[in-house]
Amino acid sequence: MLDDKRIRIVTGHYGSGKTEFSVNYAVELAKIKRKVALVDLDVINLYFRSREKSSLLENMGIKVISSSINAPAVDIPAISGEVYAPLEDESYDVVLDLGGDPAGARVLGRYEEFFVNGKYDMFYILNANRQETSTADKAIEYLKRIENMARIKVTALVNNTHMLKSTTVDDLLRGQKVALEVSEKLDIPIKYISVIKNVAALLPKDMKGEIFPMDLYMREEWMV
Template sequence: MKNDKRIRIVIGHYGSGKTEFSVNYAVKLAKMGRKVGLVDLDVINPYFRSREKTALLAEIGIKVVGSNLEGNALDVPAISGEAATPLQDKSYDAILDVGGDPAGARALGRYFPILRDGEYDMFFVLNANRPETQSVDKAMEYIAKIEATARAKVTGIVNNTHMLKATSVEDVIRGYDLAVKVSEATGIPLRYNSCLESLADKLPDEVKTNVFPIQLYMREEWMI
């Protein structure tokens, strides 16, 4: 994490776990004593949005910016004007949780003047269990569409292959194998292998190298 750029953009197909990764990333930074701003730019998916955890994250010291309309039940594609603050204020470590498809990436396009090459990382969260990104060709096509819409380049791949609480070591390994192939085909480095904390020590050594253990902040205890 220490080598990542100050601004981290997180993209991924619906169901990839990009929001869970974004929240966990923010929490890890906050626990390192960093000033963190988490910007929820997901105007596509009305469920499992990072701004739903505003109160919890605020307790940890994380500033969450989302809709400029209060209330989780309001499914309105409106982003607060505060969203630019963590991007422009260099005292922040900024994380942008972007909508889960090329259409959702349009929300990122408005910040194109702020996002200069070399000053941000854009992580593509890959879930090999999703039909839309379960092959090298499909993943590459998705990356290309996102980049064209967002006018920003993917700089890292995050293997986040999961089946929610039923995720197995085999799921993570299968995702790792696909992520390596996508990395080789695109030249985009594999930055993290994300997995449940309970699985981290069970992974093969090559997968452990850049393991990113996570908790399921976005799933309530009663959810499967």
């Protein structure tokens, strides 16, 4: 995490687990005494947004920025002007949680000045258990559509192949095969293999990419 760029953009297919990764990533940054801002730029999906955990995250010292309208249960695509503050203030480490699908990447256009000269990392969250990204060719097509809409390039892949609390080692290994093929075809590295903690402990240690154990902040205890 320490060698990632200060501005991290998290993108991927709807339901790939990008918000869970974004939240966990911000929490890990905060643990190493970073000044962290988590920006919820999801104007696509009403559910499972990082803004839902604002109180919890702010208690951890993470600044959460989302809608300019204080109505989290209302589907209004309004983005706060506060987003500019941590982007401009280089004392912040910033995690931008985009909405799923290429349409979710469109919002980056208003912040393009902050991404010039490669001053960002854009993580493509790949869940091979999603039909639309189940093969390398499908995942590449989806990635290209996101890049075209965002007008910037993906810099790293994250294998986040999961079945929520039912995730197995086999899920991750199957997803790793897809991620490796994407990586080879596009010359984009696999940076992280993100997975729930009990499965992370069982993964082979020689996998390409850093194993990133996660808690399920976005899933309530009663949810499967």
